[in-house]
Amino acid sequence: MAVAINIRADNASANEIERLWDQVAVFEDEPSMRVLAYRPHLTFAIYESPDIEEKIAWDAMLRATAGEAQLSIAFRRIRWFAGPPLVLWAEPEANSTLGRWHASISAAIDPVHCRPHYRPGAWTPHCTLGTRILDGNSKSAIAFAQSFDRRIEVVFDVIDCVTFPPVRIVAQKELPKDAP
DSSP states (O other): OEEEEEEEOOSGGGHHHHHHHHHHHTTBSSOHHHHHTOOOEEEEEEEOOTTSOHHHHHHHHHHHHTTOOOEEEEEEEEEEEOOSSEEEEEEEOOOHHHHHHHHHHHHHSOGGGBOGGGSTTTOOOOEEEEEEEOGGGHHHHHHHHHHOOOOEEEEEOEEEEEEETTTEEEEEEEOOSSOO
16 A cells, blocks of 8 residues: 655635546546545655655655645646556646655655655656546547646645555645745
């Protein structure tokens, strides 16, 4: 079982991302994000090492976000990871806070314990839209991504630690609207 630390949106601003989930689901064999039963999020780290227990990951997340407030993040592009399977995701605009939190977590827990794509230098902040895109739908899914021409702003208001699969929230904390 994997342990992940995330920031998620538990408010109405996440509805636009969830609508994108539904649009992307038409390219999938089943709607991957709705099946999770977990709100839109950005993941900072995923650990599958038995050396990294839930408490260790959660403590690192708490330290990284100490004194921090909710994050308003804008998305203007949909990108993809080639896979297989192809994965579509919303790309956040540059945000120094995300990078600072990721660096703090990586300093607290040796990145060798983290999945390679979440390690420093490899991590790409992203909000996943669909993970089960069928090979035969790849071209259409990429065309959908390339045609995206809106700006979505989402307020990420909760940090958490989860285990998966299936997603089970181990710990969570609501972030204040403004930093103290």
